[in-house]
Amino acid sequence: MELFACAGCDTPLTTEVTQVALPGHTHQVWGNGVPLPALLEAGTYVVDPEPSGPPWRRWAEVGAAEAAARGVFAPVYSLSFGVPGTIGLAPGDTRNTVLVPEPSGDACCGQDGRDGPNLFCAGCHRPVATRIDDCSYWQVVWLVPDAVRRLPAPGPAEPPADWPTLLREREGIPPVEPSGMWDRRWEAELGVTLAHLLAACAGAPVGVPEGLLADTLGRVLTVLLPGSPEKTLALAGPGLPAPDADLVLVPRHPQTGETWSPPGEATLVPLAADVWIHLAFQQNRPLVPTIKGDLPEAEPPRLPYSFFLPDTRVFLRTLARLPAVREPWLRAIYDRVSGVPCWRPW
Numbered sequence: 001m002e003l004f005a006c007a008g009c010d011t012p013l014t015t016e017v018t019q020v021a022l023p024g025h026t027h028q029v030w031g032n033g034v035p036l037p038a039l040l041e042a043g044t045y046v047v048d049p050e051p052s053g054p055p056w057r058r059w060a061e062v063g064a065a066e067a068a069a070r071g072v073f074a075p076v077y078s079l080s081f082g083v084p085g086t087i088g089l090a091p092g093d094t095r096n097t098v099l100v101p102e103p104s105g106d107a108c109c110g111q112d113g114r115d116g117p118n119l120f121c122a123g124c125h126r127p128v129a130t131r132i133d134d135c136s137y138w139q140v141v142w143l144v145p146d147a148v149r150r151l152p153a154p155g156p157a158e159p160p161a162d163w164p165t166l167l168r169e170r171e172g173i174p175p176v177e178p179s180g181m182w183d184r185r186w187e188a189e190l191g192v193t194l195a196h197l198l199a200a201c202a203g204a205p206v207g208v209p210e211g212l213l214a215d216t217l218g219r220v221l222t223v224l225l226p227g228s229p230e231k232t233l234a235l236a237g238p239g240l241p242a243p244d245a246d247l248v249l250v251p252r253h254p255q256t257g258e259t260w261s262p263p264g265e266a267t268l269v270p271l272a273a274d275v276w277i278h279l280a281f282q283q284n285r286p287l288v289p290t291i292k293g294d295l296p297e298a299e300p301p302r303l304p305y306s307f308f309l310p311d312t313r314v315f316l317r318t319l320a321r322l323p324a325v326r327e328p329w330l331r332a333i334y335d336r337v338s339g340v341p342c343w344r345p346w
């Protein structure tokens, strides 16, 4: 556990927080007018290793070689040349900061961070963080890396939870919200996974097991990689039998970000643990008679009102950062999806 203090005057700026992995929906942007909850659970923080915030430089100005050196391998509108390593946390975990609303006033109904830091240290009035809470964005506070100091919190450090503990304590995220919309985290996380899956399959059409996985990833795969399946995909991970497949979807640890690694030679494709847990253990759960012989009162699975489509912005953002996107067949997919404002295959 750590806390963060102002680098200028040592005023504590956060409560005690524990580092977790950067979620796949960190940079997700939703439709205007839709308020989103906090990106992170209370008591946790993330570090974004990429540069963020201004100054921004357009792709044409940066060029492919310099962009590749910065870890971006396909054209994007612009690249941030801000400081890397910004620290994100739940807005409720900040302390001793003063919000100064953004002067441009261009945001819709909150702060969107476009003018740079908008939270100032209550002790010395230096800019220390950017609060983002406009509609369309997950609510978060980003600490400016060189404006804060990380201090160890008192008490013993807790090691990350092991997989048996995680499986016992986390139920996963249901894929459909009560409104009938697909959960946004599913859309974002499967956008991340789709990019990794394409990079791993080397252009061969992939057969996906029937069920929720086929209804989500499988549907878009048949559009992007049509044809008879040449490779197979299966879930693998803690608590599941060893699969017989070319590609295996394995969980990404929610605290460390490490990918679960099975024995064998299958190619690993990471998936957020909370989506993986639902796919592995919650979908199509049979109703088991109770002692009295009655069926338990279980909520029936919710049905979505539209076909599933991974978040294309998150998909493209992830794919642009995978070196495999330089292969012509994958670059063609990238160009096809990024070539229209809101790509929809159906």
Ligand SMILES: [Zn+2]
Pocket: 032, 033, 034, 108, 109, 110, 134, 135
């Ligand atoms: Zn708004």
Ligand SMILES: [Zn+2]
Pocket: 006, 007, 008, 009, 010, 011, 121, 122, 123, 124, 125, 126
């Ligand atoms: Zn200060």
